[in-house]
Amino acid sequence: MGGNTFGVLFRVTTWGESHGEAVGAVVDGCPPNLELAEEDIQQELNRRKPGRGQGASPREESDRVEILSGVFQGKTTGTPISLLIRNRDRKSSDYDALAGLFRPGHGDFTYLKKYGIRDPRGGGRASGRETAARVAAGAVARKVIAGAGIKVLGFTVELGGVTIEEGSRGDIRENSLLCPDARAAEKMIDRLEAARREGDSLGGIVEIRVSGCPAGLGEPVFDKIDADLAKAVMSIGSVKGVEIGAGFRAASMKGSENNDPIVPGGFKTNHAGGILAGITSGEEIVIRAACKPIPSIAKEQDTIDLHGNPRKIAVRGRHDVCVIPRVIPVCEAMVCMVLADHLLRQRAIS
């Protein structure tokens, strides 16, 4: 199966290649009678636009979403919501030079192995462009969970090796990297500029926090809500690691440290990241995603051509230096989808 659908009850199917006609999403299972306007979706899309943040490429992707179905007089009808985003800025020529080469760190090689066919225009379905459809669909999910008082917010905790001071609570809107530690943000920006000059790229870590989530969401065993969150976030192209709450740090803690003592009114600590036995506890949900550096770099690298001959490659094009901050709304969108799905699933048995 193509694997382009996500969710059980709140189901999102995305489609579209980076240099094709358009990308889009069909949202099936959205409850009726929610207010939904193109503007709700557009504002999320604008957050992942290039030019947002120092790491961004100069490309202009003026994504405009059209709602083609599922909404009548400003309200959802319960039928599938089809979202369309035309690809306006398609320059395949940038990619022509690479048509015969596999780009290191990219899906060129594995796509060819899988499908036995090669669409050389910018990575096709493996391109970051695919995430525009996720963000659009995530905006619908956000509406669904907002009705239950749930809020999802992502921010930068590490970039290019610079980590924020733990517990930083600065206003993330005050810098282009959505970083709650203004001092760290400055250093991150320096690293981004340096990497750009070197023709290199950087990675980083995004944290997503969910507040207002009621206890009781998530299914035991395989569809634990943390398992679904892990899948959701790991399905973003650049993500190579996911952790919940204390995450990898929990591995070196003792039970007496890691357990969150229960007190009247809640939990004393939140190492669990808001999830116990795969079910939300009512505490804040905390997810971190490790993003690898963008593989398209101007620096020369070893590769092979389609015939297996050794070659050198330098990917010029117009590429971001780091997926942060543009990946943040994508992470949020995926988290919103998981929450919307589990919210509906819980309603079914309540």
Added chain:
Amino acid sequence: MGGNTFGVLFRVTTWGESHGEAVGAVVDGCPPNLELAEEDIQQELNRRKPGRGQGASPREESDRVEILSGVFQGKTTGTPISLLIRNRDRKSSDYDALAGLFRPGHGDFTYLKKYGIRDPRGGGRASGRETAARVAAGAVARKVIAGAGIKVLGFTVELGGVTIEEGSRGDIRENSLLCPDARAAEKMIDRLEAARREGDSLGGIVEIRVSGCPAGLGEPVFDKIDADLAKAVMSIGSVKGVEIGAGFRAASMKGSENNDPIVPGGFKTNHAGGILAGITSGEEIVIRAACKPIPSIAKEQDTIDLHGNPRKIAVRGRHDVCVIPRVIPVCEAMVCMVLADHLLRQRAIS
């Protein structure tokens, strides 16, 4: 939905509570004509038995699997394989004292919030006992992928804060912790003994490696094979973090460092952990899972009772000190399931 089924084509449904009659699994979609005997499954179950490794509890869980369907004269028939494991050693009395208290770090609280009903006998479906059914089903998955030359092997890379030396390649069968660094293993065992004496528990990190996997498995976008692996591994109760290849380390690398240069015959490095754009590259697949310390500890902790009153709790029972090494065959089982599923999915379009 209950969320007790995993996989699209190779589908595993598990059932059973820790202190009920039995646990079991139904494996649907297994190809016909594979040799399969109870002994194949039993040997995997024996690997997760208590008493394996220093971290284990003295309980005797002599799990015996019965194949109730789907096999005729030693071969799979293509119909569902039903696996049954009776619960022999059910002592609910250990839990009676806790019936009115929520155990910190456990699912008691969230299960009650979700279902509005409470089965106090040992955690029910949230118990580690549930993983016996996963291991049994994973043994069938292992048979499926073995036919394609795929091998899955897990081992210990960190326990109680002790980390193996990078690149250790010792024989993991030489110590009870399945640790490839014999010196580190000794320290880990010391930590386990100390924690047991203190009535405390420890966490650790497991690495799972998949060798012999052909390129081309995995689906783009949502069902990337790394996304499915992340879900599979994160769905194990004690796991709080998952990473692929360089994982969280990739976040602080540059593109020129993290990209794996391609050369005739393969890749120079394997930071990608064998997966590019969600599809296997033919290199070794590398997954790491961070396991939290076991929440059941004899040390006294703060909690509340069912009426919300503050209370103290000390969980006596017969509990392991660390999920490692018993969680290793569970991690392997989940990885085998993902690979079996994607192997069949790829065959469908080839």
Added chain:
Amino acid sequence: MGGNTFGVLFRVTTWGESHGEAVGAVVDGCPPNLELAEEDIQQELNRRKPGRGQGASPREESDRVEILSGVFQGKTTGTPISLLIRNRDRKSSDYDALAGLFRPGHGDFTYLKKYGIRDPRGGGRASGRETAARVAAGAVARKVIAGAGIKVLGFTVELGGVTIEEGSRGDIRENSLLCPDARAAEKMIDRLEAARREGDSLGGIVEIRVSGCPAGLGEPVFDKIDADLAKAVMSIGSVKGVEIGAGFRAASMKGSENNDPIVPGGFKTNHAGGILAGITSGEEIVIRAACKPIPSIAKEQDTIDLHGNPRKIAVRGRHDVCVIPRVIPVCEAMVCMVLADHLLRQRAIS
């Protein structure tokens, strides 16, 4: 995929061969806090027992169901309910004579073509015995819908060419065929006896009526409730036709005849069979299933052996003459599952 799971939220997975160890079902997604006892399930199983009705074989299948999980102190817990029925009366010897022959009207030929393997013992998964697991799971579904006031009742409307008088409303418990027309039932019984003497078999038509179903269940487009009912009922081995409401008769009606006029309080007629545009209308749901004659007959028939040579076959064994009335609880079980599933799905968006 094996295709042994049915439903989206209320999910039933069945397993087991007619002459293996046992048959069983796992019910996932059942809401918690429903009262459920083995006796609730047993009484449904008893309804499909051989010896019920003139058409039945003299075999003794004293099916005893065990609930292995998902129920605590008489109430469902929300976790999977595992149901086990041991096969007590396994006589493979009856089938030995047939091991090398394909039985006309049976799945022997197609199973071999599909799986390339042959389990000659009584049809394996294609046997009517498989339906015991459906009936057991259907009993759980019946509990779910009973909570919403929904009742499902099946009865005989045709057997061996004898049709009941339209509108018959006799007590179906007064004859062994669950037929509301006592006079027709007598004739049907005569036909059954005659067929038995001839070593032949008969078919018939079952009607299932659902009362008390609220309006609004069913999903537009593919998962219309009538589409799911059609699949559910057609998935029973002997069923070759399904119709809703006026069904095939509607094909020869005019719109002005077939349309059900709407009046305050409901509909004047019910040609729609309680379903409009795939969604329940609040009227009685009416489904009819055409059952073919049982293919196992003592009369000699042409067939081939495994090598493709022409042969004669006469299936002796202990076979029913007609699937009616034993198929009636099976039809009801499938209808109950569809209703339980759609009831939960509707709750999710309400």
Added chain:
Amino acid sequence: MGGNTFGVLFRVTTWGESHGEAVGAVVDGCPPNLELAEEDIQQELNRRKPGRGQGASPREESDRVEILSGVFQGKTTGTPISLLIRNRDRKSSDYDALAGLFRPGHGDFTYLKKYGIRDPRGGGRASGRETAARVAAGAVARKVIAGAGIKVLGFTVELGGVTIEEGSRGDIRENSLLCPDARAAEKMIDRLEAARREGDSLGGIVEIRVSGCPAGLGEPVFDKIDADLAKAVMSIGSVKGVEIGAGFRAASMKGSENNDPIVPGGFKTNHAGGILAGITSGEEIVIRAACKPIPSIAKEQDTIDLHGNPRKIAVRGRHDVCVIPRVIPVCEAMVCMVLADHLLRQRAIS
């Protein structure tokens, strides 16, 4: 869940309302490297265009399909194929007069009960217009199965009470009703004209035949291929009954008549309609679908308004008199989807 997706491996998701911007489909799981052009799809869409056949309305729906993704240089790439059909001829005014009334035989009433919201423009998702997306997606499925030598052909066997002579084998392209009995077709056309004059509508029966299908497709138990075909066909709005092979006639046959004797090289008869135990036998697959008369009629009928008051309604608009022959390509499309799905599923285990 919305229920707007069909299939397990070959998955079709449709969207769009009759009087919205567009309708469309996303086809996920189509194998790569198949030749596919817009023209392949367009020619199927043209077959369901109004004005085809005497029963058609004078509306002009010049449906033009756009392929937005999944095809590169005339070949499928294995990624989702997005198909878009703009709604050109949207005249909501016809429906204004009906905005406050429930149309008998339509989904107005049940949609409102389900969703609590009302989109009065032409039936929204319950309109026959929705089937354009099915036909478009079905054209892709047809390509998939054509590669395996499978052909799907539908024709008219009954209309307005006129039935073709059994075994008619006339050229269906010689009359507008795709009827293999030219004499019956003339009578059907007379009935259509009479019904149109009376402001009434007619129903009929379509037969679909699948030739060239290999033995071995279909899954045991719930996903029998006949069960999936029944769901597929019953999910078409006007269909109220489905039968396979001898269908309802089998109910009055004896086993010795209905069983298809097996001979070297195949089966003597085909009462089974090409399917045994839910798996294809290699014989021709025979499906019949009973279509109700179109509910929108000019004749006055009883109904109620939104407030429950009794009213009279006469639906003027531009409506067909009978869904035949336009429903034939829709039936074929659904059958093609089922076959494509099961073909891929069978490849996965072979």
